[in-house]
Amino acid sequence: MYGFLIALGLLLLVSIIWMVYRLQTLVSVMKESEKSKTQATIKNSGSNKVNAVLFLVFLLAAGFLFFWYSFKEFDNYQLPIASEHGAVTDNLFWITTAVTGVIFILTHILLFWFSYRYQYQEDKRAAYYPDNNKLEIIWTLVPALVLTVLVISGWRAWKDITAPAPENAHVVEILGYQFAWEARYAGKDNQLGAFDYRLINATNSRGIDFTDANSLDDFEANKIVIPVGEPVLFKIRARDVLHSVFAPHMRLKMDAVPGMPTRFWFVPTKTTAEMRDETGNPEFEYEIACTEVCGRGHFSMKKIIEVVSPAEYQKWFAEQTPFIVQNPDLIADLPADLKEVAEIIIKENK
Amino acid sequence: MAVVNTSTQGAHAHEVHDEHHDNFITKYIFTTDHKMIGKQFLVTGIFWALIGGFLSILFRLQLGFPEMDMSFLRPLLGGWIDETGSLDQNFYLALVTMHGTIMVFFVLTAGLSGTFSNYLIPLQIGARDMASGFMNMLSYWFFFLSGVIMFSSLFLATGPAGGGWVIYPPLSALEQAIPGSGMGMTLWLIAMVFFIASTLMGGINYITTVINLRTKGMTFARLPLTIWSFFLTAVIGLLSFPVLFAAALLLVFDRSFGTSFYLADIYIGGEALPHTGGSPVLFQHLFWFLGHPEVYIVLLPALGITSEVIATNSRKPIFGYKAMIISMLGITILSFVVWAHHMFVSGMNPFLGSIFMFLTLIIAVPSAVKVFNYLTTLWRGNLIFTPAMLFAIGLVSFFISGGLTGIFLGNSAIDIQLHDTYFVVAHFHLVMGSASFFGLMCGVYHWFPKMFGRMMDNKLGYVHFWLTFVGVYLVFFPMHYIGIAGFPRRYYSWTNFDFASGYADLNMFVSVAAIITFTGQFIFLFNFFYSMYKGRVAPLNPWRSNTLEWTTPLHPGHGNWPGEIPAVYRWPYDYSKPGSKEDFIPQTVPLSSTPESNLPHEEEMVSLEKAIMAEEGQVLVANEAK
Numbered sequence: 001m002y003g004f005l006i007a008l009g010l011l012l013l014v015s016i017i018w019m020v021y022r023l024q025t026l027v028s029v030m031k032e033s034e035k036s037k038t039q040a041t042i043k044n045s046g047s048n049k050v051n052a053v054l055f056l057v058f059l060l061a062a063g064f065l066f067f068w069y070s071f072k073e074f075d076n077y078q079l080p081i082a083s084e085h086g087a088v089t090d091n092l093f094w095i096t097t098a099v100t101g102v103i104f105i106l107t108h109i110l111l112f113w114f115s116y117r118y119q120y121q122e123d124k125r126a127a128y129y130p131d132n133n134k135l136e137i138i139w140t141l142v143p144a145l146v147l148t149v150l151v152i153s154g155w156r157a158w159k160d161i162t163a164p165a166p167e168n169a170h171v172v173e174i175l176g177y178q179f180a181w182e183a184r185y186a187g188k189d190n191q192l193g194a195f196d197y198r199l200i201n202a203t204n205s206r207g208i209d210f211t212d213a214n215s216l217d218d219f220e221a222n223k224i225v226i227p228v229g230e231p232v233l234f235k236i237r238a239r240d241v242l243h244s245v246f247a248p249h250m251r252l253k254m255d256a257v258p259g260m261p262t263r264f265w266f267v268p269t270k271t272t273a274e275m276r277d278e279t280g281n282p283e284f285e286y287e288i289a290c291t292e293v294c295g296r297g298h299f300s301m302k303k304i305i306e307v308v309s310p311a312e313y314q315k316w317f318a319e320q321t322p323f324i325v326q327n328p329d330l331i332a333d334l335p336a337d338l339k340e341v342a343e344i345i346i347k348e349n350k
Numbered sequence: 351m352a353v354v355n356t357s358t359q360g361a362h363a364h365e366v367h368d369e370h371h372d373n374f375i376t377k378y379i380f381t382t383d384h385k386m387i388g389k390q391f392l393v394t395g396i397f398w399a400l401i402g403g404f405l406s407i408l409f410r411l412q413l414g415f416p417e418m419d420m421s422f423l424r425p426l427l428g429g430w431i432d433e434t435g436s437l438d439q440n441f442y443l444a445l446v447t448m449h450g451t452i453m454v455f456f457v458l459t460a461g462l463s464g465t466f467s468n469y470l471i472p473l474q475i476g477a478r479d480m481a482s483g484f485m486n487m488l489s490y491w492f493f494f495l496s497g498v499i500m501f502s503s504l505f506l507a508t509g510p511a512g513g514g515w516v517i518y519p520p521l522s523a524l525e526q527a528i529p530g531s532g533m534g535m536t537l538w539l540i541a542m543v544f545f546i547a548s549t550l551m552g553g554i555n556y557i558t559t560v561i562n563l564r565t566k567g568m569t570f571a572r573l574p575l576t577i578w579s580f581f582l583t584a585v586i587g588l589l590s591f592p593v594l595f596a597a598a599l600l601l602v603f604d605r606s607f608g609t610s611f612y613l614a615d616i617y618i619g620g621e622a623l624p625h626t627g628g629s630p631v632l633f634q635h636l637f638w639f640l641g642h643p644e645v646y647i648v649l650l651p652a653l654g655i656t657s658e659v660i661a662t663n664s665r666k667p668i669f670g671y672k673a674m675i676i677s678m679l680g681i682t683i684l685s686f687v688v689w690a691h692h693m694f695v696s697g698m699n700p701f702l703g704s705i706f707m708f709l710t711l712i713i714a715v716p717s718a719v720k721v722f723n724y725l726t727t728l729w730r731g732n733l734i735f736t737p738a739m740l741f742a743i744g745l746v747s748f749f750i751s752g753g754l755t756g757i758f759l760g761n762s763a764i765d766i767q768l769h770d771t772y773f774v775v776a777h778f779h780l781v782m783g784s785a786s787f788f789g790l791m792c793g794v795y796h797w798f799p800k801m802f803g804r805m806m807d808n809k810l811g812y813v814h815f816w817l818t819f820v821g822v823y824l825v826f827f828p829m830h831y832i833g834i835a836g837f838p839r840r841y842y843s844w845t846n847f848d849f850a851s852g853y854a855d856l857n858m859f860v861s862v863a864a865i866i867t868f869t870g871q872f873i874f875l876f877n878f879f880y881s882m883y884k885g886r887v888a889p890l891n892p893w894r895s896n897t898l899e900w901t902t903p904l905h906p907g908h909g910n911w912p913g914e915i916p917a918v919y920r921w922p923y924d925y926s927k928p929g930s931k932e933d934f935i936p937q938t939v940p941l942s943s944t945p946e947s948n949l950p951h952e953e954e955m956v957s958l959e960k961a962i963m964a965e966e967g968q969v970l971v972a973n974e975a976k
Contacts, residue, residue: 007862008862008865008866011866015813015869015870019810019873022807022809022810047735047808047809048733048735050812051735051740051812052733052735054816055743058819062823066827070831073831076835076853077832077834079835079836079849086767088763089764089766089767092761092763093758093764096757096758096761096764097758100755100757103750103754104751104754107721107750108750110725110729111724111725111747114725114728114729114731114733115728115733115735115743118664118730118731118732118733119733119735120735124732125665125732125926125933126664126665126666126730126731126926127666127729127730127731128667128925128926128927128928129666129667129669129726129730130667130668130669130670130671130923131669131671131673132669132670135670135722135726136670136673136723139718139719139722140715140718143714143715143718143719144712147711147712147715147757148711150757151711151761154707154762154763154764155704155707155708155762157763158704158707158763159700159704161763161766162700162703177617178527178618197615197616197617197622198622200617200622207617239616239617239618240520240527240617240618241520241521241524241616241618242518242520244695244770246770246836246838248767248836248849249849251766251767252766253766253767253769254695254697255695255696255697257629257631257696257697258520258613258614258615258616258630259613259615259616259626259627259628259629259630260614260630260631262697283848285848287849289838289849290838291769291771291838292770293443293514293518293521293839293840294521294527295440295443295527295528296439296440296443296528296842298443298841298842299439299840299841299843299844300846302846302847
């Protein structure tokens with residue numbers, strides 16, 4: 001860090017000295033002559049050549065850095081994929097990278113090579129070449145064609161990803177608030193109970209409506225535990241402002257919107273344990289982050305996802321206790337018939 | 351037609367003689383002269399660019415050196431640096447928000463369009479001034495007022511607006527959610543109302559002037575591409591800014607009058623708010639209906655300026671003049687139907703996402719056409735690297751680099767991962783931020799001799815260019831890697847997450863590059879203000895250019911041309927025409943006087959031209975007799 005700062009200081013110093021120098025020459029030139037420095041003088045000065053050469057130098061140096069760094073760092077910026085659709089979207093990403101990469105390099109070679117090659121020469125005259133409709137049509141149609149292929153493949157992937165979740169998907173509700181996430185599981189009936197934000201209070205932070213029978217077996221979890229290889233549906237909502245659920249390894253992102261529940265379903269492909277082996281990091285955890293600015297704690301909204309085998313998942317699932325078991329006060333105001341059901345559940349779980 | 355024009359121009363010419371009684375206030379402050387208004391926009395834009403750039407340095411310090419003791423900034427930032435010497439987290443968000451707002455609206459909209467549309471439209475189409483000089487003056491002073499309000503919000507105890515430049519509600523609507531959404535947001539909204547009014551008054555003027563006040567012979571097919579781009583930019587602004595106004599107004603209602611346009615089912619600060627039935631996504635639709643065209647409002651003038659500068663300094667006609675116009679028209683129209691690509695994961699109907707993905711990728715076609723046309727213009731040219739030319743080439747490079755990453759982001763399937771990561775930051779800073787900034791610089795270097803009658807120093811211009819060009823790439827290119835790795839935007843620090851724990855080195859590198867690049871801009875500032883007073887006196891047409899502004903006197907008065915407004919006989923791109931002795935033929939040279947270089951279809955127009963000129967001569971004689 002200090003090395004950088006010293007280099008920075010040095011550079012500033014040099015530029016200041018250089019500016020003072022220029023100032024002096026400017027003043028002296030002012031005194032000497034009023035000869036105007038215009039296009040005519042630029043084109044015959046050495047500067048034109050220097051600039052032309054610098055474009056070529058820039059092309060080579062930047063091109064080298066681009067390739068060198070892109071290959072050297074590949075494993076660092078390429079996050080391992082842990083969902084089925086992630087493999088598809090990453091594949092699209094790399095196809096697009098290949099296509100645009102070729103265009104990127106070609107156009108830049110042309111841009112900087114032309115700049116060098118066609119620098120001003122006294123005895124030359126520019127070609128008068130105002131248009132060529134054939135060329136225009138070619139470079140309208142070719143990009144259009146390439147883009148069509150990219151769009152169609154993207155659209156097919158998008159259609160599959162956003163299709164309704166399979167019936168058997170494990171339902172997990174994720175609620176975003178300033179500045180954390182809360183998870184709720186649908187319980188044995190795989191049906192989340194209804195909610196109303198007006199029911200939120202200190203003991204019912206999600207506003208769950210316990211007069212809905214579906215909510216009686218709902219339970220919360222500190223970690224989001226999901227089974228590998230089986231579809232999982234995240235039902236996403238927000239309590240205060242916009243948030244966005246981002247699970248980078250799952251290639252999953254969906255905004256959490258107050259007043260408008262959203263959803264995203266996916267199939268995890270690697271358990272946390274498998275990922276620990278793959279990355280060589282024994283501490284590895286799947287993380288959820290927030291990607292929609294939501295206030296001062298925006299950068300600290302973390303939730304852990306634990307992907308386990310289906311058997312482990314079933315075991316874990318059976319061990320969880322519903323809200324009403326943890327806090328029987330929640331059912332105090334229920335109508336008599338529901339209360340009976342609730343009390344049975346409480347007994348079962350004891 | 352010709353008859354009417356001549357007589358009205360004669361009348362204008364007489365008015366010009368009464369214009370020499372300007373005092374300081376009417377000349378420099380409440381001026382109605384489009385040239386002075388253009389300069390006012392430019393200087394104000396430069397002021398805002400410095401503020402906006404400085405804010406970015408502050409948050410880059412936080413991102414590059416998260417452990418740094420920032421106590422030394424306390425004299426400036428006061429309470430925003432806490433006892434341990436670290437930056438306040440709310441203030442960090444305010445910095446990001448104000449940086450975006452200032453750069454997008456005050457620098458790249460007002461500073462770019464405001465400067466060059468005002469300055470160049472009358473000069474390049476051959477008009478005495480804008481259609482309404484008074485409204486033009488109001489346009490600047492509304493912008494100035496807007497700036498004063500926005501600037502004062504920086505000094506509020508609760509801080510300026512902090513919900514991101516996109517001000518998504520509910521965050522921007524609820525003071526409980528972030529302190530910046532109190533008075534700071536109120537001032538932001540008021541400032542934007544004045545800003546929108548300013549933009550609309552400017553835009554109406556630009557459009558009217560281009561349509562009505564072109565000089566004799568200046569058909570639409572002979573307009574320089576600069577004017578085409580300013581014209582279309584104004585059209586986009588006129589159609590899209592009112593929608594932002596509406597969005598802001600509804601937000602004001604939600605904030606202050608208890609309506610629920612954007613708010614629903616919110617529990618915050620220990621209480622459930624009464625709002626139900628609103629939709630935060632509605633705001634996003636309204637915002638991006640401006641927000642996306644805004645990208646082109648910022649970019650098109652830069653592309654127009656570049657077209658002009660590249661043609662002049664390649665000593666070659668711009669390749670595919672008509673194709674350039676058609677692609678700009680295409681961009682103008684398509685810019686209104688792609689907005690929801692900012693919202694693929696906002697929770698809107700995925701079917702809508704598919705539609706917008708198709709439309710978005712279509713807009714890449716006209717952009718590609720423009721790039722290929724620029725390249726072909728350079729091909730077999732005779733390139734003279736004035737500082738303006740360097741910035742124009744730099745712009746083309748940024749436009750390619752940033753434009754290509756748009757193909758990733760416009761693809762909704764790929765966008766799932768990249769949305770709101772640093773990949774997006776890299777994309778728009780290159781294609782819209784840096785490209786437009788380079789367009790602005792390109793224009794300043796190119797038209798400085800016309801604006802101030804003096805030349806800027808070329809050598810300083812070269813150093814400024816290379817430092818900025820390399821600097822911009824060093825700042826924004828690494829952000830692609832950071833973005834692919836999934837680093838989210840608007841994060842105060844990434845250390846909370848394991849997946850984003852790396853790249854501390856790269857972030858530090860980016861910050862250092864940003865500081866150096868920002869510092870480099872002072873070379874430009876020095877050059878700009880020093881040359882304004884001490885630069886060498888410019889010749890009348892320093893770049894040997896064809897357009898009309900170079901036919902005015904060195905210091906054009908109010909009214910631009912002392913006598914008759916020159917008539918136009920040809921398109922603006924007759925550079926290096928075969929047969930012609932000089933390598934440029936200004937627009938004012940009649941075809942009939944250049945038989946040696948006329949193309950076959952131009953030869954046919956010579957007789958028509960002669961007939962018109964004869965007719966005109968008679969009218970002039972008749973007028974004299976009266």
